[in-house]
Amino acid sequence: MADEAENAGHGEDAHGGVEAGLEVAIGTDHGAADAPGMPQLDFATFDNQILWLVIALIAIFLILSKVALPRISAVIAERQGTLTNDLAAAEDLKRQATEAEESYNTALANARAEAQKIAEETRADIQAQLQTEIDKADAEIAAKTAESTDRIAEIQAGAVATAEEVARDVAAEIVRALAPGQDVDTSAIEAAVSSRVQG
Amino acid sequence: MATESTNSETKRGAGRFIAFAFFAAGILAFILALMDDYAGGLAIHPMDQFVVSPLFGDGPVGIFSITNATLWFALAVLAVVLLMVTGTRGRAVIPSRSQSIAELVYGFVRNMVEDVAGKDALPYFPYIFTLFLYILCANFLGLIPTAFTTTSHIAVTAVLALAVFLTVTILGFVKNGASFLSLFWVSSAPLVLRPILAIIELISYFVRPVSHSIRLAGNIMAGHAVLKVFAGFAGALGVAGIAPVIGIVAIYALEVLVAAIQAYVFTILTCVYLKDALHPHH
Numbered sequence: 001m002a003d004e005a006e007n008a009g010h011g012e013d014a015h016g017g018v019e020a021g022l023e024v025a026i027g028t029d030h031g032a033a034d035a036p037g038m039p040q041l042d043f044a045t046f047d048n049q050i051l052w053l054v055i056a057l058i059a060i061f062l063i064l065s066k067v068a069l070p071r072i073s074a075v076i077a078e079r080q081g082t083l084t085n086d087l088a089a090a091e092d093l094k095r096q097a098t099e100a101e102e103s104y105n106t107a108l109a110n111a112r113a114e115a116q117k118i119a120e121e122t123r124a125d126i127q128a129q130l131q132t133e134i135d136k137a138d139a140e141i142a143a144k145t146a147e148s149t150d151r152i153a154e155i156q157a158g159a160v161a162t163a164e165e166v167a168r169d170v171a172a173e174i175v176r177a178l179a180p181g182q183d184v185d186t187s188a189i190e191a192a193v194s195s196r197v198q199g
Numbered sequence: 200m201a202t203e204s205t206n207s208e209t210k211r212g213a214g215r216f217i218a219f220a221f222f223a224a225g226i227l228a229f230i231l232a233l234m235d236d237y238a239g240g241l242a243i244h245p246m247d248q249f250v251v252s253p254l255f256g257d258g259p260v261g262i263f264s265i266t267n268a269t270l271w272f273a274l275a276v277l278a279v280v281l282l283m284v285t286g287t288r289g290r291a292v293i294p295s296r297s298q299s300i301a302e303l304v305y306g307f308v309r310n311m312v313e314d315v316a317g318k319d320a321l322p323y324f325p326y327i328f329t330l331f332l333y334i335l336c337a338n339f340l341g342l343i344p345t346a347f348t349t350t351s352h353i354a355v356t357a358v359l360a361l362a363v364f365l366t367v368t369i370l371g372f373v374k375n376g377a378s379f380l381s382l383f384w385v386s387s388a389p390l391v392l393r394p395i396l397a398i399i400e401l402i403s404y405f406v407r408p409v410s411h412s413i414r415l416a417g418n419i420m421a422g423h424a425v426l427k428v429f430a431g432f433a434g435a436l437g438v439a440g441i442a443p444v445i446g447i448v449a450i451y452a453l454e455v456l457v458a459a460i461q462a463y464v465f466t467i468l469t470c471v472y473l474k475d476a477l478h479p480h481h
Contacts (some may be wrong), residue, residue, distance in 0.1 A: 038246060039352075040420065045251040046354045047262040048269075053355050056272040061208050061329040066281035069325055071290060079292050096203045 023138070167194045229344030243431030246422040249351055267347040271340060275349065278336040302480040304332070308466065315470035317479055326366070327473070330359060331466040338419060338458035342451070350461075353412060360412035363469050371476035382479035412469055418461050422454040 023088075171189050224313050253264045261268055281303070286297035291469060292456025312324050334350055349355050371379040383400040385393060429447045433440035 023276055026420075036237045038370050039249040039251060040354070040416065042251070045260045045266070045268075048264055049251065049352055050358050052272045053268045053349070054356055057329060057333060059276045060333055061323055061325065063276075063280055063284060064332070065325045066368065068301070069305075069328070071287050071304060073289050073299075075287065075292070075294070076302065082292055091317055135404075137338050159237075 022053060058117045164193060207321040214240070225344060243428055243435075245431070247426060248347070248423060249420065251347075251352075268349055268352070271337070271347045271349050274340055275333055275336040278340060279332045284333070286408035302337075311467060312470055312473075315441060316474040317477060320470070320473050321472060327466060329470055330363070330469060331462055334359070334415065334465055335459065335462040338462055340452060340453075341419065341423065342458060348419055348423055351416055351423060353416045356412035356416040357408070357463070359415075360408040363411065363472060367469075367472045367476040370473070371479060374477060375479055379476070379479045382475055386480075405474065411465065415461050415465050418457055422457055424452065426450055426454065 168190055171193050172184055172186065175184050177187060213276045214231055229474065234322065245323050251266050253260060253266050254263060254270060258264075282297075283301050286295075286301040289295050289298055291298060305328070308328050309321075309324055312320050312327055317325075323476050337348065337350045340346055371382070383404070385396045387401040391438065426447055429443045433447065437442065
């Protein structure tokens with residue numbers, strides 16, 4: 001107790017100057033007895049403060065290291081994991097989409113080629129058929145033309161023969177009419193008509 | 200869907216209103232408490248807020264006494280639990296707001312340890328995170344009007360700084376053996392200068408815990424004392440007290456900044472010291 005009083009006294013001497021001055025000036029009776037200059041230098045309270053400080057620090061340390069820090073680091077790790085997983089999933093989905101687009105493009109190109117091939121084949125088919133038909137028609141036309149030419153020749157020949165005969169008869173009749181009573185030289189008339197018709 | 204979102208909007212609006220109401224009531228209570236404190240006399244006692252006194256009874260403060268300091272240590276632990284345990288109880292992959300804050304603080308300190316002290320310092324991350332969260336919570340709790348600020352006491356910050364100093368020094372010798380002493384032997388300097396530099400390095404090494412602890416306690420204590428002085432003026436000036444009240448608001452904003460920055464500074468210096476222990480070669 002004596003120690004305490006001494007400490008308080010020292011505190012007063014060293015640091016109470018300003019406050020003492022104020023008190024003197026204002027003239028109150030607020031005790032120097034219960035307020036040493038700086039309570040921070042009242043060593044009598046040090047052991048008490050240090051004890052409770054150490055208890056408080058140990059409590060905070062235990063609470064942090066046993067409960068709070070594992071919990072927060074677990075949450076942050078979980079968040080990091082979720083982010084990584086989501087990013088990986090997004091990457092995977094993107095890759096799948098690219099693949100789907102590629103296969104779609106391939107299918108489209110294939111279908112296009114197929115269609116082109118079919119069109120080409122059909123065109124060739126039609127062309128061939130058309131050619132056959134045209135050839136057949138040409139042949140028929142040629143046959144018909146030949147037949148017609150033959151008939152025309154036949155008709156021509158018939159017409160010439162008939163005309164010759166008519167000309168011979170007409171010539172004999174004319175001769176008979178011109179020289180009645182006279183014998184008609186049939187062979188001479190025929191020769192003359194023939195030479196005229198031929199010429 | 201539409202009605203659901205409207206509902207949650209309304210709820211959020213109500214929550215905001217309640218938070219604002221609490222904030223306003225707190226400030227009002229703060230000012231009224233100050234006015235009440237100084238209604239009788241005009242004395243200003245900026246240091247009274249730092250007095251450690253028993254919560255129950257009137258006797259002297261013994262080692263096991265439940266004091267106002269004990270209460271605010273307990274509240275700091277409670278704040279850490281609320282932030283880091285209750286806030287993350289959803290364990291959601293898509294975090295809620297409170298879980299986001301917890302993860303933000305976690306990531307902030309973890310990155311700091313990794314960037315400043317290197318990957319091999321990560322095993323000591325829980326230790327550093329404990330220091331950071333305690334200082335941050337204690338600083339912010341201390342800003343509640345009429346609160347007791349545990350980090351304003353040199354006894355507290357000295358224990359924190361000494362713990363860091365001892366840990367780092369022991370770790371340095373355990374990890375590097377005698378070659379840890381090369382920390383004081385600046386091999387890039389000319390040979391003549393090296394002994395002188397070694398003495399300077401040695402002194403600066405032993406001054407580390409002093410500056411480390413006084414920086415934190417001094418900043419917090421000074422800010423709170425200034426707030427109290429201004430509040431005393433406000434009480435003494437009557438209607439003209441509006442000017443110091445505006446001053447208090449401005450300093451309070453600064454103190455909010457200081458609360459976070461000092462926690463950050465303490466932690467990053469711890470990381471720097473840890474880096475020296477793990478990689479002592481310049």
